[in-house]
Amino acid sequence: MSLDSFPRGVLVPAVTPFNADLSVDATRFVDHCRWLLAEGASGLAVFGTTSEANALSIGERTDLLERLIASGIPANVLLPGTGCCALPDTVALTRHAVQNGCFGVLMLPPFYYKGVSDDGLFASVAEVIERVADARLRIYLYHIPPMAGVGFSLPLIERLLKSYRGVVAGIKDSSGDWKCTKALLETFPGFEVFPGAETYLLDALRLGGAGCISATANVNVAAMAGLIREFRSAEADAMQRALTAVRAAIQKFPLVSANKAILARMHDDDGWNIVRPPLVPLGAGAKTELFASLDALQVHAGQPVPAR
Amino acid sequence: MSLDSFPRGVLVPAVTPFNADLSVDATRFVDHCRWLLAEGASGLAVFGTTSEANALSIGERTDLLERLIASGIPANVLLPGTGCCALPDTVALTRHAVQNGCFGVLMLPPFYYKGVSDDGLFASVAEVIERVADARLRIYLYHIPPMAGVGFSLPLIERLLKSYRGVVAGIKDSSGDWKCTKALLETFPGFEVFPGAETYLLDALRLGGAGCISATANVNVAAMAGLIREFRSAEADAMQRALTAVRAAIQKFPLVSANKAILARMHDDDGWNIVRPPLVPLGAGAKTELFASLDALQVHAGQPVPAR
Numbered sequence: 001m002s003l004d005s006f007p008r009g010v011l012v013p014a015v016t017p018f019n020a021d022l023s024v025d026a027t028r029f030v031d032h033c034r035w036l037l038a039e040g041a042s043g044l045a046v047f048g049t050t051s052e053a054n055a056l057s058i059g060e061r062t063d064l065l066e067r068l069i070a071s072g073i074p075a076n077v078l079l080p081g082t083g084c085c086a087l088p089d090t091v092a093l094t095r096h097a098v099q100n101g102c103f104g105v106l107m108l109p110p111f112y113y114k115g116v117s118d119d120g121l122f123a124s125v126a127e128v129i130e131r132v133a134d135a136r137l138r139i140y141l142y143h144i145p146p147m148a149g150v151g152f153s154l155p156l157i158e159r160l161l162k163s164y165r166g167v168v169a170g171i172k173d174s175s176g177d178w179k180c181t182k183a184l185l186e187t188f189p190g191f192e193v194f195p196g197a198e199t200y201l202l203d204a205l206r207l208g209g210a211g212c213i214s215a216t217a218n219v220n221v222a223a224m225a226g227l228i229r230e231f232r233s234a235e236a237d238a239m240q241r242a243l244t245a246v247r248a249a250i251q252k253f254p255l256v257s258a259n260k261a262i263l264a265r266m267h268d269d270d271g272w273n274i275v276r277p278p279l280v281p282l283g284a285g286a287k288t289e290l291f292a293s294l295d296a297l298q299v300h301a302g303q304p305v306p307a308r
Numbered sequence: 309m310s311l312d313s314f315p316r317g318v319l320v321p322a323v324t325p326f327n328a329d330l331s332v333d334a335t336r337f338v339d340h341c342r343w344l345l346a347e348g349a350s351g352l353a354v355f356g357t358t359s360e361a362n363a364l365s366i367g368e369r370t371d372l373l374e375r376l377i378a379s380g381i382p383a384n385v386l387l388p389g390t391g392c393c394a395l396p397d398t399v400a401l402t403r404h405a406v407q408n409g410c411f412g413v414l415m416l417p418p419f420y421y422k423g424v425s426d427d428g429l430f431a432s433v434a435e436v437i438e439r440v441a442d443a444r445l446r447i448y449l450y451h452i453p454p455m456a457g458v459g460f461s462l463p464l465i466e467r468l469l470k471s472y473r474g475v476v477a478g479i480k481d482s483s484g485d486w487k488c489t490k491a492l493l494e495t496f497p498g499f500e501v502f503p504g505a506e507t508y509l510l511d512a513l514r515l516g517g518a519g520c521i522s523a524t525a526n527v528n529v530a531a532m533a534g535l536i537r538e539f540r541s542a543e544a545d546a547m548q549r550a551l552t553a554v555r556a557a558i559q560k561f562p563l564v565s566a567n568k569a570i571l572a573r574m575h576d577d578d579g580w581n582i583v584r585p586p587l588v589p590l591g592a593g594a595k596t597e598l599f600a601s602l603d604a605l606q607v608h609a610g611q612p613v614p615a616r
Contacts, residue, residue, distance in 0.1 A: 110586045
């Protein structure tokens, strides 16, 4: 993979704004996505954990993806999450993404049953590939055991690459464990490895990592994109320290609600705080603490969304 | 609750048979459900964990429920699982069950996000109740932290009963922890508590438990129903020991695949072994060991399905 080939860079798991009745606010979603790209995102990993994708129905997800593309955001920068518990749902979302020109899909393993075998997880991915049966399909595995309770082991990835190299194209590693990210980078050259947090961005880039896909890119994407551009410069370590400090300040709190609180402040719009159950908005005390930390770090979550 | 009032008894989380192409085999499903009722099941907790419900799409679940009712199985013995990760899905399935006359629904909490607050889980249940807005709704909470990674705490249940007593009618406790089942029985008199395994059936009945909802009821329902009828007799402890021994023999293996293997043997039909990924069928060695254990215990999984 050349250093400059897409999708190298920051792919943002864009948060999903809701109206007061908890319906999806597609207009604000499109605006937010447009702003993220303007700020330096290489692509958008819409419908990730941070997007509350698992709180959305299949129809809400396909509608929102179509709306995004219809608004002029190029499909070929989109990496929608499509991995569900039910095989027919994963197949439907994956086929829909491919047919709409998305450059790939980010695929959770089926995550209800725990303690499942690598044979079962291999079959899950294989069935999707065989049923979608489209040469354009590119799957990025979504490894997030702390949330999914199920993950992709190195031997399983090896098996998948043996059978489906080129289709199984990369991984988002949200294990939170640098040893895991490092092992992925070292074991599978050419496989696109995205750490699931910017904490390990510079370490990953130095080992050939593809960039990062991080929750906090919703509010700090420009700084992440900056480090990716400058990671060979003398300033790289200082840039990483700044990124790590911001991440640490935000991840003291539940990430989805914290991101939304920051966006609510940035837009001076309380509606940005709305989350779907089982998540809850950040409380007043938590917001005060979070904003004070960010102000002390001189973090300003970008500029207001440009007028359309 | 009087001792004889429905739904006291065994509610079976009926397994879902699949065709070779992994589509649902509705005909075999209906036959299996009919057989379970003939064997002594008080009701059917269709679309539970053992039913691979989370491997089915929303449409597959509503179609199959309608098919079951159309086949003549009374809706008022049905307790379909309706709890999904996404609020709109849980609302849709719950509304569908109520409108089709089911006596209640078995509701998983939204299970993707981990470490969520009781406030968030309360809101999840409350939103479903408010949106379904039907006086016939009866919710049985489905507490299965080992699989869902999220559960219903005693203070949360207390809050739910304070706001929605009568609507929130009971719980299936699949914690696998007798202390938890006992606390539920002692803390909430009148609340219908079903242990999620027959291992604690007699202990629960003696404290006023409603019966059980157990995976292995798919192959041993008559014996469970027998204990519920005779639990005040001198034979009760021996009956419980026999149930516990069978359960122990089966739960050495993954429960869904083990149940299906037993049904495949009973029907002399290999197709019964088919599961959807990420589950895998029991291997030959495991089957040999399982069948030998059951034969030693003189367990015969009922009689063949009566001809329709």
